[in-house]
Amino acid sequence: MSCCDLAAAGQLGKAGIMASDCEPALNQAESRNPTLDRYLGALREAKNDSEQFAALLLVTKAVKAGDIDAKTRRRIFDAVGFTFPNRLLTTKEAPDGCPDHVLRALGVALLACFCSDPELAAHPQVLNKIPILSTFLTTRGDPDDAARRSMIDDTYQCLTAVAGTPRGPRHLIAGGTVSALCQAYLGHGYGFDQALALLVGLLAAAETQCWKEAEPDLLAVLRGLSEDFQKAEDASKFELCQLLPLFLPPTTVPSECLRDLQAGLARILGSKLSSWQRNPALKLAARLAHACGSDWIPAGSSGSKFLALLVNLACVEVRLALEETGTEVKEDVVTACYALMELGIQECTRCEQSLLKEPQKVQLVSIMKEAIGAVIHYLQQVATLAISPTTPGPTWPGDALRLLLPGWCHLTVEDGPREILIKEGAPSLLCKYFLQQWELTSPGHDTSVLPDSVEIGLQTCCHIFLNLVVTAPGLIKRDACFTSLMNTLMTSLPALVQQQGRLLLAANVATLGLLMARLLSTSPALQGTPASRGFFAAAILFLSQSHVARATPGSDQAVLALSPDYEGIWADLQELWFLGMQAFTGCVPLLPWLAPAALRSRWPQELLQLLGSVSPNSVKPEMVAAYQGVLVELARANRLCREAMRLQAGEETASHYRMAALEQCLSEP
Numbered sequence: 001m002s003c004c005d006l007a008a009a010g011q012l013g014k015a016g017i018m019a020s021d022c023e024p025a026l027n028q029a030e031s032r033n034p035t036l037d038r039y040l041g042a043l044r045e046a047k048n049d050s051e052q053f054a055a056l057l058l059v060t061k062a063v064k065a066g067d068i069d070a071k072t073r074r075r076i077f078d079a080v081g082f083t084f085p086n087r088l089l090t091t092k093e094a095p096d097g098c099p100d101h102v103l104r105a106l107g108v109a110l111l112a113c114f115c116s117d118p119e120l121a122a123h124p125q126v127l128n129k130i131p132i133l134s135t136f137l138t139t140r141g142d143p144d145d146a147a148r149r150s151m152i153d154d155t156y157q158c159l160t161a162v163a164g165t166p167r168g169p170r171h172l173i174a175g176g177t178v179s180a181l182c183q184a185y186l187g188h189g190y191g192f193d194q195a196l197a198l199l200v201g202l203l204a205a206a207e208t209q210c211w212k213e214a215e216p217d218l219l220a221v222l223r224g225l226s227e228d229f230q231k232a233e234d235a236s237k238f239e240l241c242q243l244l245p246l247f248l249p250p251t252t253v254p255s256e257c258l259r260d261l262q263a264g265l266a267r268i269l270g271s272k273l274s275s276w277q278r279n280p281a282l283k284l285a286a287r288l289a290h291a292c293g294s295d296w297i298p299a300g301s302s303g304s305k306f307l308a309l310l311v312n313l314a315c316v317e318v319r320l321a322l323e324e325t326g327t328e329v330k331e332d333v334v335t336a337c338y339a340l341m342e343l344g345i346q347e348c349t350r351c352e353q354s355l356l357k358e359p360q361k362v363q364l365v366s367i368m369k370e371a372i373g374a375v376i377h378y379l380q381q382v383a384t385l386a387i388s389p390t391t392p393g394p395t396w397p398g399d400a401l402r403l404l405l406p407g408w409c410h411l412t413v414e415d416g417p418r419e420i421l422i423k424e425g426a427p428s429l430l431c432k433y434f435l436q437q438w439e440l441t442s443p444g445h446d447t448s449v450l451p452d453s454v455e456i457g458l459q460t461c462c463h464i465f466l467n468l469v470v471t472a473p474g475l476i477k478r479d480a481c482f483t484s485l486m487n488t489l490m491t492s493l494p495a496l497v498q499q500q501g502r503l504l505l506a507a508n509v510a511t512l513g514l515l516m517a518r519l520l521s522t523s524p525a526l527q528g529t530p531a532s533r534g535f536f537a538a539a540i541l542f543l544s545q546s547h548v549a550r551a552t553p554g555s556d557q558a559v560l561a562l563s564p565d566y567e568g569i570w571a572d573l574q575e576l577w578f579l580g581m582q583a584f585t586g587c588v589p590l591l592p593w594l595a596p597a598a599l600r601s602r603w604p605q606e607l608l609q610l611l612g613s614v615s616p617n618s619v620k621p622e623m624v625a626a627y628q629g630v631l632v633e634l635a636r637a638n639r640l641c642r643e644a645m646r647l648q649a650g651e652e653t654a655s656h657y658r659m660a661a662l663e664q665c666l667s668e669p
Contacts, residue, residue: 282336528593
């Protein structure tokens with residue numbers, strides 16, 4: 001043990017790191033690490049604080065020196081616990097001659113050991129260390145100091161372990177880790193490559209939250225990566241192609257980044273490449289096209305040549321993927337190429353300020369016709385008895401229709417294309433497809449082995465149906481297939497809202513069902529049948545559990561906050577939630593049995609109780625409007641609802657939130 005260690009043993013005993021910090025549960029079966037056993041024995045037999053601390057230092061060094069299996073790791077944790085690393089991380093009384101970061105390095109080393117156990121990585125005592133661990137990433141010091149390098153490695157190990165737990169990314173984002181990682185990467189100090197890797201993981205897991213918490217820092221990283229991409233002359237440019245799509249912001253991409261990205265892509269795509277080099281570049285170009293249209297491509301000769309090259313390569317890739325026998329269709333690449341072909345179509349049909357000259361347009365149209373012909377031929381091949389309603393079994397071989405769903409979602413918004421789809425029977429086909437795909441998620445099937453594409457496809461189908469409900473309500477009323485769809489939605493939602501991890505699909509089903517119920521309110525199936533009552537009870541569950549009262553430090557009044565299950569996906573969920581609230585409000589006067597059912601569920605009472613328990617300033621105006629809409633319709637529809645709301649201080653709450661319509665309704669007999 002070094003002189004620094006011996007000094008630390010004496011002085012930290014005085015600083016308050018005592019024998020009571022360790023509960024030596026050391027009398028367990030022997031491990032396969034005799035050195036560690038000897039150190040743990042020394043810890044158990046220590047006679048004073050200095051000896052105990054010296055033994056703890058040796059234990060920490062043993063942890064660093066070799067691999068620790070799960071059983072041994074648990075023995076160390078049972079002996080040391082969190083108290084000792086906590087003191088090491090926070091003590092400000094470093095021994096004379098001992099750098100202050102050495103003690104922190106030892107504390108982080110122990111945490112890193114514990115965090116290799118997923119259960120311990122999610123422990124509150126680890127999670128509350130996220131802010132201090134994040135600061136270690138940006139602390140300046142001697143870059144050649146071995147202890148500092150070791151501490152940085154252990155810090156990344158801790159943070160990476162936390163990121164791998166179910167709620168870990170959310171805790172890291174809230175703890176300031178994203179900004180710290182950005183600064184660590186931009187500083188290009190020791191471990192900056194680990195910072196980038198962890199950033200990539202967090203963006204992949206929670207992109208919206210990352211940008212919300214650390215947009216300026218992430219934009220700085222994007223600028224750095226874009227500049228590196230533009231300058232790169234080696235294989236790193238292909239690696240950057242894969243990283244850069246993750247760093248494109250949900251808002252405007254800075255113009256200097258667009259210039260660098262376009263210049264880098266022009267050099268790559270203008271070279272002779274293998275598919276593994278070309279495909280990431282095409283996917284990056286497709287992301288830019290999706291985010292910026294053609295605005296990222298410069299005007300003039302160089303820009304027009306680049307766009308023509310981009311669309312040409314996309315068409316070639318589509319034909320290779322779909323025409324070559326035995327070629328595996330890489331969905332992400334083909335989808336990217338479709339986006340680039342769409343960009344080409346837009347530019348070819350633009351009359352003013354087009355990037356393309358007329359001869360280029362003629363040439364590209366010819367090339368795109370061949371690629372589209374390959375798509376149609378492929379669909380015809382995989383669809384032979386595949387999309388026939390008489391096909392036995394729940395699955396459709398090839399699932400060709402799934403490839404068309406994103407396009408249909410866009411087309412059903414436009415009047416002309418929507419009318420063509422309706423005329424050709426697409427809604428009926430889509431209903432049959434939805435019902436067959438839904439069977440795959442029914443209780444009789446193992447949903448754990450289903451690919452993500454099934455659930456994504458169901459959500460996209462719901463989006464298409466929502467478009468039709470809003471833009472073609474007459475179709476919903478007259479086409480019998482929508483009655484079958486409504487029955488499926490009603491029988492499925494009660495079980496769906498109870499299933500973990502399927503909240504977004506439940507939101508789609510609930511909102512679609514509520515909107516369709518408003519149109520099909522005269523249907524016998526909606527006249528208080530068990531299925532309809534079960535559906536609306538489940539819909540109320542979805543709508544009512546979105547927000548909770550959350551206490552705030554230093555205040556005696558809570559605030560309205562998203563519930564944990566909704567918080568992580570609210571960006572994707574909120575539009576459906578508001579639409580669902582509006583649709584439920586519209587159903588109340590159309591279905592006389594609904595208001596008493598809502599009263600029995602205690603939703604109106606609990607909603608008023610929630611509003612009364614939080615600060616009105618914490619409730620956004622759009623939330624107030626949504627809540628008032630539901631409460632007013634329930635109060636108007638049923639006398640017992642009005643009485644229950646009055647008993648729940650409804651008039652007072654309405655006054656506090658300036659809900660004039662509700663206040664007036666409750667003041668009437």
